[in-house]
Amino acid sequence: MQTHQYDVVIIGAGGAGMRAALEAGQRARTAVITKLYPTRSHTGAAQGGMCAALANVEDDNWEWHTFDTVKGGDFLVDQDAAEIMAKEAIDAVLDLEKMGLPFNRTPDGTIDQRRFGGHTRNHGEAAVRRACYSADRTGHMILQTLYQQCLKHEVEFFSEFYVLDLIFSEIDGERRTAGVVAYDLASGEIHVFRAKSVVFATGGAGKVYKTTSNAHTLTGDGMAIAYRRGVPLEDMEFFQFHPTGLAGLGILLSEAARGEGAILRNSEGERFMERYAPTLKDLAPRDVVARAMANEVREGRGAGPNKDYVLLDLTHLEPAHIDAKLPDITEFARTYLGIEPYTEPVPVFPTAHYAMGGIPTTVETEVLASNDHVIPGLFAAGEVACVSVHGANRLGTNSLLDINVFGRRAGIAAAAFAAKAPWVDLPESPESQTVAMLEGMRSRDDGERVAEVRRALQETMDANAQVFRSEATLKQALADIGVLRERFERVSVQDKGKRFNTDLLEALELGFLLDLAEVIVVGALERKESRGGHFREDYQNRDDVNYMRHTMAYRTVNEDGSASVRLDYKPVVITRYQPMERKF
Amino acid sequence: MxxxxxxxxxxxxxxxxxxxxxxxxxxxxxxxxxxxxxxxxxxxxxxxxxxxxxxxxxxxxxxxxxxxxxxxxxxxxxxxxxxxxxxxxxxxxxxxxxxxxxxxxxxxxxxxxxxxxxxxxxxDMEPFYSAYKSIMPFLVTTGNDPSRERRQSPEERERFDDTTKCILCAACTTSCPVYWSDGQYFGPQAIVGAHRFIFDSRDEGAEQRLEILNDREGVWRCRTTFNCTDACPRGIEVTKAIQEVKRALLFRRV
CATH class of the missing domain: 3.10.20.30 (Beta-grasp domain)
Structure with a gap:
């Protein structure tokens, strides 16, 4: 075992982690621990853009952006946080440009902007050009630019190190952050990182579902590790299903396609979004579009031999325009489905895309222990966190914005905390629990296969906790998860070695997924209303009287040693906008 | 997926x-x-x-x-x-x-x-990433930052578009016979990484980067076999980028 000591330890090297590292690294001794090489992070898969009211191409301002974010999130957004994000968006984009990000440009050389779902002029009048972009590779450019800046500033990375536990020490009855336990993939060695501040920036958990745009590595590690140590998870029942995943594969096709003029059609060739969202049509928020698509298929107007997808039509766009603005996603259609988007519509269906919920934080990214207390020294930013700027449904482009605005804030806050906080002593053998978990898994002979249990989990989540949910389907999912937990206890791995044992790591990741699936389903069962990404067949309306509140899920250990989910609630912060009916 | x-x-x-x-x-x-x-x-x-x-x-x-x-x-x-x-x-x-x-x-x-x-x-990816780091893969500017964005025309932006697509997968570098045969050559990816900044109108570090690439183990080791261009999963014209860097070195004009 090796021990390290840093003022600030950041976990994850996607956009949020590296943006935090650029701030913390210039103020305090900082390390970034990441299970992937930084440039492999899933920020790089984001395509369409990053919204900021620069008003480079038409009239716009941050207040309209705030309103769209709140309304898009079905009023579950904390409005103080959304306002901060929309205001700081402008500098966040300009900062990236100054770091070298190659944005697309207007003829006069400023950053070009385009339309995106749910982003409007003057509180919903019409779509506005707010998304700053770099073709359909905006996330790639953000990831590369932040990595390049980290190299410039000599940020210290521990790549292919898996953080498996969070260390707290008890001081005067209060939990204090003391560090993390990590596993070095190359050697199989355990490393304890002692730190004054720990920043979680580990991203999402899309692998809870079978059909997802998320990477294989997005297994919700940070959320689950924190949850297991008693940190609550907020609003986990809200999961975004992106409307346009390549049918059957789930690979993302950016909303930018519709921003550039593409149209969704059913088997009859009808532009069906006109019926669901008369003003914004194909550019309505994602929850509205995903539900409309699923409904078209359910009512028999799906396309294809099995009538189980709809069509994204770009055939009326000029090929040169497609090549300039949407080169990557059209290549995906060609590579993976053999479809030529110039001449044929592309089969698409909703794909699990983004966790609106996560580790609850203040606007300063401090992690909450409860509704009114923070855990000193613990911070979170990006998809792993819930500030909450996305509420019940995130608007397109607001994730790239979130990681830049709150990643930056997390780096500053973590370094500021480390500058004034004393060192906390590590508890006795902080690695013991992790070592026991690893050895237990490694030494178990002949058992269930990890992949089979994972597939069963993903299938029940797709079938029962996806775009449409009901008490019956959610109870089915919960029962299935219970059975799968028992099977997980019998899971064994075939690779018993130390070096690059990805078999072992996949088993641990499955454990994280099972914990998070349970939290998602329990929250969804208890939320007897429909709001944003959470739609209940048996409660089809939003219920502000009973459910205008955040869900806070705590892991509780029962007398028999088993664990279960305890739900509590947190008020929504409302400043400027009273809840109103959502029409697009 | x-x-x-x-x-x-x-x-x-x-x-x-x-x-x-x-x-x-x-x-x-x-x-x-x-x-x-x-x-x-x-x-x-x-x-x-x-x-x-x-x-x-x-x-x-x-x-x-x-x-x-x-x-x-x-x-x-x-x-x-x-x-x-x-x-x-x-x-x-x-x-x-x-x-x-x-x-x-x-x-x-x-x-x-x-x-x-x-x-x-x-x-082991470390030698590959080290080569990338050695060519100063970040925007180099001098003087005060402007209060808004730096201006760049669409044509200037287009000039280096191809090499911004690189995902550091190492397919090009590890397809290069020169890279296989000796451990010193940077490999094509590092030159792609340098190209992305050398031809960016906002960048002021071209001289330094070209000096690094002018090294004995630098861009001149390229034998134009086009393996790298064939290997690139992003469709970057790697050999062309390398040739452009060579030309910039010969004529010291970006």
């Missing part, structure tokens, strides 16, 4: 055309904890129309032998984790459809060449 190895896709046109087929994978394997030499191993699998080489590797790992080890993440050609040598060509496993390969003989999968093999298909 959907785990197509587990869940056959029946509804897409491609899957309809080729519902399922047999494929034999011939894998180069090496476990440092038990093998003294790399060895070959074959698996015959039933795969489906839209399946890629990565799906076949997952099928082996998840259903047959959990110890098979490779890197992967996004599974759609964006993260650059799974560059490997497939039938003698460097490609991303997640972007190579099985149905596009000749299936009457085994599909040969090996680690990329020129970097030390750590286990099975995993190689």
């Amino acid at each position: 959907t785990l197509t190895a587990e869940a056959p896709v029946q509804d897409s046109p491609a899957a309809g055309a080729i519902p399922s087929f047999q494929v034999t994978l011939k894998l180069r394997r090496f476990n440092p904890e038990s093998d003294t030499e790399p060895r070959w191993e074959e698996h015959t699998l039933t795969m489906h129309g839209t399946d890629r080489v990565l799906d076949a590797l997952h099928k082996i790992k998840w259903e047959i032998d959990g110890s098979l080890t490779f890197r992967r993440s996004c599974a759609h050609g964006i993260c650059g984790s799974d560059a490997m040598r497939i039938n003698g060509r460097n490609r991303l496993a997640c972007k190579t459809l099985l149905k596009d390969l000749p299936l009457d003989k085994p599909v040969v999968v090996e680690p990329i060449k020129g970097l030390a093999v750590m286990k099975d298909l995993i190689v």
